[in-house]
Amino acid sequence: MGATKTEHFTDQQNQIATIAKALGHPARIAIIEYLMKVNECICGDIVNELPLAQPTVSQHLKELKNAGIIKGSIEGNSICYCIDEKTIDILNTYFLKIIKTVSKAKCC
Amino acid sequence: MGATKTEHFTDQQNQIATIAKALGHPARIAIIEYLMKVNECICGDIVNELPLAQPTVSQHLKELKNAGIIKGSIEGNSICYCIDEKTIDILNTYFLKIIKTVSKAKCC
DNA sequence: AATAATTATCGTAATATTGCAATATAAAAA
DNA sequence: TTTTTATATTGCAATATTACGATAATTATT
Numbered sequence: 001m002g003a004t005k006t007e008h009f010t011d012q013q014n015q016i017a018t019i020a021k022a023l024g025h026p027a028r029i030a031i032i033e034y035l036m037k038v039n040e041c042i043c044g045d046i047v048n049e050l051p052l053a054q055p056t057v058s059q060h061l062k063e064l065k066n067a068g069i070i071k072g073s074i075e076g077n078s079i080c081y082c083i084d085e086k087t088i089d090i091l092n093t094y095f096l097k098i099i100k101t102v103s104k105a106k107c108c
Numbered sequence: 109m110g111a112t113k114t115e116h117f118t119d120q121q122n123q124i125a126t127i128a129k130a131l132g133h134p135a136r137i138a139i140i141e142y143l144m145k146v147n148e149c150i151c152g153d154i155v156n157e158l159p160l161a162q163p164t165v166s167q168h169l170k171e172l173k174n175a176g177i178i179k180g181s182i183e184g185n186s187i188c189y190c191i192d193e194k195t196i197d198i199l200n201t202y203f204l205k206i207i208k209t210v211s212k213a214k215c216c
Numbered sequence: 217a218a219t220a221a222t223t224a225t226c227g228t229a230a231t232a233t234t235g236c237a238a239t240a241t242a243a244a245a246a
Numbered sequence: 247t248t249t250t251t252a253t254a255t256t257g258c259a260a261t262a263t264t265a266c267g268a269t270a271a272t273t274a275t276t
Contacts, residue, residue, distance in 0.1 A: 054223075056266065
């Protein structure tokens with residue numbers, strides 16, 4: 001096998017997993033942190049910032065974009081990327097729910 | 109290649125990525141949700157709950173445990189699993205910081 | 217138009233993940 | 247002690263991910 005059985009799980013479970021998975025790589029976390037620092041994004045600078053080749057960075061950006069974590073808009077011959085608040089909000093709301101549930105539970 | 113270059117990133121970036129990665133699979137999200145529902149965990153029931161074979165569930169539990177998202181304690185011949193609040197808290201605090209930063213930023 | 221700059225895509229090698237059958241391990245019950 | 251119950255580990259096949267060189271595509275600049 002090797003393929004995730006997404007069809008067995010709910011849309012929400014798949015959605016949360018997809019977002020979390022996209023954040024499950026230190027390079028992509030580093031990209032998010034860089035975007036937080038510079039706010040308005042300077043796309044090519046990410047390549048200079050990270051110890052990874054340009055195609056690799058481009059691929060990571062694509063995954064973050066596919067997961068809805070960042071969005072990019074064309075500006076001349078470069079592309080401006082920035083964090084998509086909506087998606088982070090979805091994740092945040094979800095984890096807050098977990099925290100709330102777990103904090104009032106007694107555990108083994 | 110194929111191996112993540114963790115050495116190029118900070119401990120915190122790797123930590124967040126590791127936790128997020130562990131949550132990056134719908135089966136593991138389903139396990140978390142089941143644990144939320146039953147609070148005190150009934151380990152073998154997860155196998156009945158999910159459409160996955162016992163070894164597969166065991167493997168997912170191991171990954172959640174390695175990432176610190178759940179903890180397990182031996183109880184007789186079974187093992188009681190439950191969510192580790194501390195780790196969810198780390199993630200939650202992290203995302204709240206992102207939300208705060210992004211919400212006051214104007215984006216392209 | 218030719219060149220430079222910016223980003224994406226293709227192809228590919230190395231490695232990791234997913235899933236399960238078979239089997240091992242350990243404790244409880246008979 | 248044998249059997250049952252519960253979970254983990256091993257081994258393996260299928261697939262996915264990571265990383266990058268080479269190259270394509272697109273727009274700006276000259």
